[in-house]
């Protein structure tokens with residue numbers, strides 16, 4: 080079984096890739112920009128004797144996505160699963176936002192996931208347990224201020240998941256979504272004070288923040304045949320945090 084995880088050189092994506100590798104699957108790790116970080120992950124995973132390769136492609140650029148999946152096709156011929164994880168954020172209020180920043184978030188977080196799905200479909204068609212898992216966000220269900228591009232993209236991914244689940248049913252490809260709550264990573268930690276993060280922890284009904292493994296456990300479950308009758312769903316992994324502000 081072979082899986083492609085986008086944005087797999089940091090945070091949640093790296094954890095998903097490593098947990099798939101530990102389960103004995105082959106994994107293609109994608110990243111977009113940070114070569115130094117990718118080299119460090121490559122070195123770490125090689126030292127653990129994992130069965131993987133790393134492909135660089137900016138998922139918001141159609142040509143790069145097309146070329147990446149052409150390479151997957153010529154090197155592997157198929158995929159059993161795609162994890163659309165790569166994402167970014169730029170905090171801005173609508174009133175003062177720069178359109179370039181807004182578009183960067185929408186093109187990476189939403190359009191990029193659509194593009195990767197588009198080019199992965201031919202490789203997933205009728206493969207064993209074929210599945211796409213999209214990573215959205217709690218903010219796609221309950222939005223917040225100063226990040227509308229991120230929130231709207233996350234809502235769009237939840238809807239894209241349902242559209243794709245219907246469109247791909249005749250190819251036997253399931254499509255689901257995971258919406259993580261705040262989980263410490265380089266992406267989420269920027270812009271929050273220590274006090275604000277502690278308050279998030281206290282407020283959550285489980286009295287803690289999300290862990291990388293909370294998210295990857297949910298993704299690996301949805302990828303597995305144990306989730307064979309789950310399709311078009313959005314699994315909120317938030318400790319119940321959506322229940323109170």
Ligand SMILES: NC(=O)c1ccc[n+]([C@@H]2O[C@H](COP(=O)([O-])OP(=O)(O)OC[C@H]3O[C@@H](n4cnc5c(N)ncnc54)[C@H](OP(=O)(O)O)[C@@H]3O)[C@@H](O)[C@H]2O)c1
Nearest residue numbers: 086088089090091111112113138165166261262264266267
């Ligand atoms: N952490 C949270 O609290 C949280 C909560 C809800 C949802 N999420 C979602 O979870 C996903 C992962 O977030 P994270 O917190 O783990 O982020 P992270 O630690 O910053 O990792 C982001 C990964 O995405 C890659 N990436 C970014 N832009 C890319 C692009 N255009 N093309 C290809 N790869 C790209 C990065 O590599 P390069 O820098 O090399 O491009 C990196 O590997 C995102 O979709 C995010 O929206 C996170």
